[in-house]
Amino acid sequence: MNQLCKVLIVDDEILVRQGIKYLLDWEREGFQIVGEASNGQEALDFLKIEKPHIVITDIVMPVMNGEELTRLVKRDHPEMEVIVLSSFSEFDYVRSTFQNGVADYILKPKLEAEALLQVLRKTRGRIPGLESMEAPQDHNLSVDSILSRLVAGYEIQVDADFVRLQFPHELFSFLGCEVNRSVLKDRHYVNQFRESIETMLKENVPGLVQHTISGEQEGIVFLLNLEEKRWLETVQAVKSFSQSVVESQPELRFTLSQAFRQFSEAAGVYQESHVKLQQYRFFFPYEVLLIHSELPAQEAEPEKFNLTQFTEQLKRLQLEEAFTELRQYVTSLSHHYESDIFQFKSFLGNIIFNVTNQFSHIKDLEEQKYALFRAIDEAKFADEAIGILGVFLDQVQDQTSSLTQSPGSIVNMKKLLDYIDEHYTEPLSLTELARHFHFNPSYLSSLFTAHNKEGFKEHLNTIRTDKAAELLRAGEAPISEISSMVGYGDHSYFCKVFKKYTGLSPSGYRRQYYSQE
Template sequence: MDTTLCKILVVDDEMLVRQGIIHLLDWEGEGFQIAGEATNGREALELIELQRPHIVLTDIVMPVMDGEELIRLVKGMYPEIEVIVLSSFSEFEYVRSTFQSGVADYILKPKLEAASLLAVLKKTAQRIPLLQFDWRGDKAQSADYILDKLVSGFPVEYEAEALQAIFPFPGYVLLLADIGDDAAGGGRKEEWLESSFRSLLQNGDRVTCRRLSPLEGHIRLLFNLDADRREALLTLADQVFTAGIRANMFQNVAVSRTFTELNELHTVYTVDLMKLLDRRFFLPDRCLLVDSGEEERPGPVFDQEAFAAELNRQEFDLAFGRLSSYVSSMSGRRHTGMFEFKSFLCHSMFQIIGMLLHFHYEARALDDSKYEYFRIIHEARHIGETEARLEQFLQDATECVTKNRSGTPAMQKILLYIDEHYSGQLTLTEVAKQFHFNPSYLSNYFALHNKEGFNEYLNRVRIEKSCLLLKENPGLSISDISSLVGYSDHSYFTRVFRKLMGISPSQYRKG
């Protein structure tokens, strides 16, 4: 007798709950099939129209459209579909109200276990006249069940012979198509993708194709092939996805290395292919990404010490050029992660702003807009967008430098000298001698071209350095730190520190 699997749609806004249900049972072995998953009622209605499930298993409290409204609409539009409610104890009053809309049953989330869920589902399925299935539940594990467990990283015991007829060849390649947020159109795209490959594969190609369950906007196809058929498969993939991407069906496609054990499936998917998709940020013009299985040689490393030294010497043209050249060189390189790169870039911009402010350049506007720069960089979809934003930032920073330098080039040299020699017994007379000034003239010159007088500026530099030492060197005593930043009198250091910071050095260290 022909059997019809009972199709189930799982609706819950918590991914862990959905995945817990999906991986709780050997669904096909029990006579069921997961037709899809949705995060709210609106998504569920779109999938119901496409998949026409027999049973909807839904949460009550969800964003966008909650379970109560979903149930009312489903029973009004599709009265033949049965609905089972998932709820917690605190939602029981909501659950009771849903029975007026024709809910078949409910199950409490704290009691969500395989046996109880299966009992409720089988009881509900027996109410559906069109279903014909032997509900004894003594079926062997299906291949889809085993593969779904393997790719998701859930432990599963199975006989290798059970899959031998499906996978007769020694090698495997996992292919991942990114469809973005188009969950409702995923089923149509899956079918198109699988049928396209099957139509191109010939019996003599020694390559088979099997669709895995979709997850998080990804379509996954598993290919079983002879070792020498990888290049032929890549040629087919290029043909299929060129057509699919032109039709706006996919955003990117990633093809894994060849592996020989199905137990590697989870690692290949979650580590290799997801890392490969992460690298597309640096490859904006590449839609088909292929993992060769070989370690890629890292490109040149950014010289952070040289960059910091150039900023400290106010050699801004060199520092800005160094950063710009490095970012430009990143296009096409895949050894760096996207988030690592974006964090590096924001940190470098933060360094630049900090040094401009330290040397009294008019950079307040740049400082005020830094978080907008950071936001745009973190939202950038590819390397080109970050390059454009960095160049705008460097132009703004260059204008800050140009405005200040046009009037006081000597002042910048004096500030740099103080910054490099603050730890010694530095005096106005010594600095005046270094720059061939009369001490009285230097005092007036300093006050004219700087917001602070000589002593005020020197104290601020020393206290800023002492703050770093207090936080980063807990083993140093406060007396030692006062000496390291140029104060011979510990009590005087404490008074100056309290005046500028509002608290004592010991309180600052504890905070």
């Protein structure tokens, strides 16, 4: 049998890798994709275990780019050939890779099946032992190719007789094992572990048929085909195996999808059960095995968080109440395991943004917010992200309590109130007041609400309406002039504010006062 030419795909964009994988019928053309990598360093780690004949690599990638990868491959593995993917703007890099011995290059905008196949055949002809090799004559897709295409979302027609031959039983399910990405680089370990799972299933479930889904980025996935009467045995075998393995390798986690009866349902179940179980893992970090049919009852999704009320509590420095309600809400949200992970993390980040914005005068909080955004974004589990938020909230309470409870803050508050009493006839604003006392406006607002029953604006309006009431009772000044005498430039606005605070219009207030004398 002719040897297949082994190919490694290296690109930091998963969609590009997927596109290349399904651009050709690789095995029919005499090639085999033996792996993927998202940067040059991952590719070098892969080469230590596998020995591909051809490496197809992008140029611009994080960690290690394609230019450096090409140089190291040709230095340490001169027998391997490299094909470079590039855009028009990267020609200088491509020229450099040719100096290092690259076999050929393909422009990404012109990446088509026929062009790729021609470059692959030409490159294969340079490899000793493969140069005269013809493509296998069997034009049928292998089971591995069919499965990898199906779960990737590609439509594919499969002969019914072929399906019955490969999968003789009436029930299907996906078994997944999530493996740490650093462990995935050790192909020898992954192959050994996959074999141990296969052996366990064969020993415990008579007649079971299993196929590995190739190209998985987060671990190992099997499609199981079994007699319906063996389903409970399979579940029990997976439970026992996962519990025994996790004792020595606590980072491993397993999933078992819902069972289904038709091979044509595989793509849908893969997305709606297997992939979702992997997503639910974010909210179940300590469950070694998630089984679709044994998921706990879903709690109701909590109502939308009242951010307006929360912000008002921050302004008034009612942090104990605000943070207690927030923690309860986040806990409730984490119990709704169907929550979108991105939205969950975005909510936590938005809370941190709002809090740091409110207390922007606290330098430590402001300086660390971007690091907190990044930490939450990288959190693997909900409790980890919640813990990051919790530490932040504790820090906010410590920082703000030291500011508002200090004797200096009380002295500052008295100076503020005295200044307002003396200058209420002037066009005062919180910004101007903060500038006068060399405070941050946000801090001044928080300080004011922390030491008074009302905010700055409400306090100023109270003073002005009290003074206006005195002038109205004195009966000397015309009502039209009193508004400007107490600091209001707009008479109609003065009348509106006065009525809001006293319940009467200025003229009504004056009439009532004189009628009572």
